Amino acid sequence: MNQFRRTLLALTAASLAFGASLAQAQDIKPRLIRFGYGLAEASNQGRATKVLAENVEKLSGGKMKLRAIGGAALGPDTQMQQALIGGAQEMMVGSTATLVGITKEMALWDTPFLINNTKEADALLDGPIGDKVKAKLEEKGLVGLVYWENGFRNLTNNKKPVAKLEDLDGIKLRVMQNAVYLDSFKTLGANAIPLPYSELFTALETKAVDGQENPYNTILSAKFYEVQKYLTVTNHVYAPWIVLVSKKYWDGLSKDERAVLQKAAAISRDFERKDTREEASKALGELKAKGMQVTELSAAETGRMRDKLTHINAGIATNVGMELWNETQAELAKIRAK
Numbered sequence: 001m002n003q004f005r006r007t008l009l010a011l012t013a014a015s016l017a018f019g020a021s022l023a024q025a026q027d028i029k030p031r032l033i034r035f036g037y038g039l040a041e042a043s044n045q046g047r048a049t050k051v052l053a054e055n056v057e058k059l060s061g062g063k064m065k066l067r068a069i070g071g072a073a074l075g076p077d078t079q080m081q082q083a084l085i086g087g088a089q090e091m092m093v094g095s096t097a098t099l100v101g102i103t104k105e106m107a108l109w110d111t112p113f114l115i116n117n118t119k120e121a122d123a124l125l126d127g128p129i130g131d132k133v134k135a136k137l138e139e140k141g142l143v144g145l146v147y148w149e150n151g152f153r154n155l156t157n158n159k160k161p162v163a164k165l166e167d168l169d170g171i172k173l174r175v176m177q178n179a180v181y182l183d184s185f186k187t188l189g190a191n192a193i194p195l196p197y198s199e200l201f202t203a204l205e206t207k208a209v210d211g212q213e214n215p216y217n218t219i220l221s222a223k224f225y226e227v228q229k230y231l232t233v234t235n236h237v238y239a240p241w242i243v244l245v246s247k248k249y250w251d252g253l254s255k256d257e258r259a260v261l262q263k264a265a266a267i268s269r270d271f272e273r274k275d276t277r278e279e280a281s282k283a284l285g286e287l288k289a290k291g292m293q294v295t296e297l298s299a300a301e302t303g304r305m306r307d308k309l310t311h312i313n314a315g316i317a318t319n320v321g322m323e324l325w326n327e328t329q330a331e332l333a334k335i336r337a338k
């Protein structure tokens, strides 16, 4: 063996030993994490969950395993949140809107037309305001890791094309279990009915409700186009998802184990937003191809809708606190000026 090869071998052996000792130095135990989510496996939520699981496993040297349980098999968002608080389940991803009963500050993200585009969304959610709202979860027994994108919500129904506000009159519209959504759509004239997501498809299919609102991605992946004829492009609110950990579980993890979850969550967030945006950019065309009749709201009608909904902002501001509300407006002004 020549000198070069001998040196190379010695170096490789040294670096292997170093790597192994690093892995051992890390305080990571074998862990099984049950991670629940509401959408189907073949959805943006399901795909990002897979990326999260892969990275938890990789970053922990195979010691930590995330078992993904989709399709609301562990119950709707609100039920999983309680399971996390009680320590019966370790992790989940779900809507911030369904968290408002636990942490009132989450209602900030329900504000109609608060966020205009994805650049604003990322800057606001990943900045000081997003952190502040997330931090409020801890006193309630939850740890918020990252925000994923659910997206801009649009309206579908099976009764008639909705081209103006008055068309909403009498439409039985499923909304999330959230007071702001309920008030918003009542204000707009719909007969708003709160239902958990897990009951939505059946409710549409059996005509218990006429319509619903969700981002294009979900209308597509949940096959709402099979039971909904009309889609109106409203973009009335940007809705985030949030990745949560049970605080009880979190408190029992080592620093290294927490770092694994944090790092993997950040990777999953970046993947999820990119994936969701790519899908959303193509989804409208696909929904049309599936037979949905699409109505674009005129600027004047969008303006009327905005004006009507401005009335509920005062209520949201009171609920989340005037200070947080004002800070949010200031932060948005800063983001928009950039």
Ligand code: TF8
Binding pocket: 037, 038, 039, 077, 093, 094, 095, 098, 150, 176, 196, 197, 213, 214, 215, 218, 239, 241
């Ligand atoms: C809804 C939401 C859903 C989420 C999901 C189950 O309409 O948009 O995407 O709750 O996590 O309920």
